[in-house]
Amino acid sequence: MSNSRTALIIGVGPGLGMSMARRFGREGLRIAVVSRSAARHGAYLADLATRGIEATAHVADVTDRTTLSSVLDEIRRDSEVAVAYYGPGLARVPVPITEIDIAAAQSAFDGIWPAVEMVRAVLPDMLDRGDGALLFAGGLSSIRPMPMVGHLALAAAALRNYALTLNAALVERHVYAGTLTIGGLVERGDIHAMVTADPARFGGPVGHTLDPDRLADAAWDMYRARDRAEEVFDAFGG
Secondary structure, eight states, rough: OOEEEEEEEETOOHHHHHHHHHHHHHHTEEEEESSSSSSTHHHHEEEEEEETTTTTEEEOOTTTTHHHHHHHHHHHHHSSSEEEEOOOOOOOOOOOTTOHHHHHHHGGGGGTHHHHHHHHHHHHHHHHTTTEEEEEEEEEESSSGGGGGOOHHHHHHHHHHHHHHHHOOOOOGGGEEEEEEESSSETSSHHHHHHHHHHHHHHOEEEEHHHHHHHHHHHHHHHHHHOSSEEEEEOOOO
């Protein structure tokens, strides 16, 4: 029998996104993965199928609000979204924090609005049921000054605050929100692949990587225990 309880994975990729899909699928949840291209969906679904995980794949560029909203509505019609995870990393060249203008500052938040759209879509059903979870992946610059990420630090701090404030607002209504605050190169991910392919340009990643399976295990434990709203992973030290 098909399990209608679904873990929604927005921004799935070969690193953390797929680790999240495998981890939550291993616990018996149906998986719905969303990414901006279908190019790797076949491989993702095949990987999950070999593990006995039922999954569907959907195409949406998260910056396209109309398409994202339509995909989220489709998933909601077909299943009960028990947990929704937001983890896309939008490609942006950092603007030095000392040089930003208003337009540059506003552009940093392009990755925040889709997170709000996800919550807007799935939260009402969770509140009606009195159960559900919202998970986010953010950056270490949200809690530590990291000038190298420039204007993107503004959005990282906003996403973290959004998750923590949601959790405080929802805890008495039995819906959980939490965030993974990530400082390091996530192994098997696209950015990790780019860095390791050109060490002369980016430097060696040794000592600065994170195992996505470990992050996904932490996310599952946060979802299960609901005793903390944040886990910090710091491969840079300090």
